[in-house]
Amino acid sequence: MVSNISRAEEPNRTIRLELLDGFRLEVNGIRVDPLASAQRLLAFLALQGPVVRAVAAGTLWGGVPECQALASLRTTIWRVNRTVAGLVSVRQSQLALANSVRVDVVELADLVALVLDGSQGTSVPRLRTGELLPGWYEDWVLFERERLRQLRLHALEAAAVQLAARGSYSAALEVALEVVRAEPLRESAHRVVIAVHLAEDNLIEAVRAYERFRALSLDQFGVEPSQRLMQLLYARCPRVQHISVLREP
Numbered sequence: 001m002v003s004n005i006s007r008a009e010e011p012n013r014t015i016r017l018e019l020l021d022g023f024r025l026e027v028n029g030i031r032v033d034p035l036a037s038a039q040r041l042l043a044f045l046a047l048q049g050p051v052v053r054a055v056a057a058g059t060l061w062g063g064v065p066e067c068q069a070l071a072s073l074r075t076t077i078w079r080v081n082r083t084v085a086g087l088v089s090v091r092q093s094q095l096a097l098a099n100s101v102r103v104d105v106v107e108l109a110d111l112v113a114l115v116l117d118g119s120q121g122t123s124v125p126r127l128r129t130g131e132l133l134p135g136w137y138e139d140w141v142l143f144e145r146e147r148l149r150q151l152r153l154h155a156l157e158a159a160a161v162q163l164a165a166r167g168s169y170s171a172a173l174e175v176a177l178e179v180v181r182a183e184p185l186r187e188s189a190h191r192v193v194i195a196v197h198l199a200e201d202n203l204i205e206a207v208r209a210y211e212r213f214r215a216l217s218l219d220q221f222g223v224e225p226s227q228r229l230m231q232l233l234y235a236r237c238p239r240v241q242h243i244s245v246l247r248e249p
Helices: 036-048 053-060 066-083 104-116 139-165 169-182 187-199 203-221 227-236 238-242
Strands: 015-018 024-027 030-032 088-091 094-097 101-103
Touching: 015 036, 015 104, 036 053, 036 066, 036 088, 036 094, 036 104, 036 139, 053 066, 053 094, 066 088, 101 104, 104 139, 139 169, 139 187, 169 187, 187 203, 187 227, 203 227
Parallel strands: 015 101
Antiparallel strands: 015 024, 024 030, 088 094
């Protein structure tokens, strides 16, 4: 652990906490490597926001008596704030990261919100992020990992739709197929792929994309694609009802 970084107490300090692709803490550009217990506390506060002291202790030290868990929490807070002054704020019974801490996960969630409401453009490169805390298997990490994965997939689908609306069909298709590669059974991603083909007047490609997804869905789960997906195709290709797309499996 790096101890007592004097510049950490400057009012204009820059603190950055990264949790995607692994834990990384930097203060004024200097990397700080806290102990494992401190990393878990900082990651927990970054993902959960302000929490009651007892909740943090019970989650992070759940396998020991409450009094011992609270003692471990107090020790960890002391060690963190000794290394980076004021990094964890303690107010009455609540804990939180200092307001000045920039967290990559929070930035990603904010970006996703902007992409989904159409106010940020496509921002595709910034949506291509790594996994949250790989190698960490606590329940609270697994839940947040899945939440972020879903947010990212929705944002990439929205970005593909926005690119297609601007006539950037090649880029739109690349982004939509990226989601399909990540989640081959995600119907909404296949719907975007088909919609891009239709927008480009590549009707046969749209039919082929539908057939591939239908075959996969029937093979894996024995279910047909949704009516919504079929109607998307029928609206442009009424005769598709008479070709292989609707063959009995």
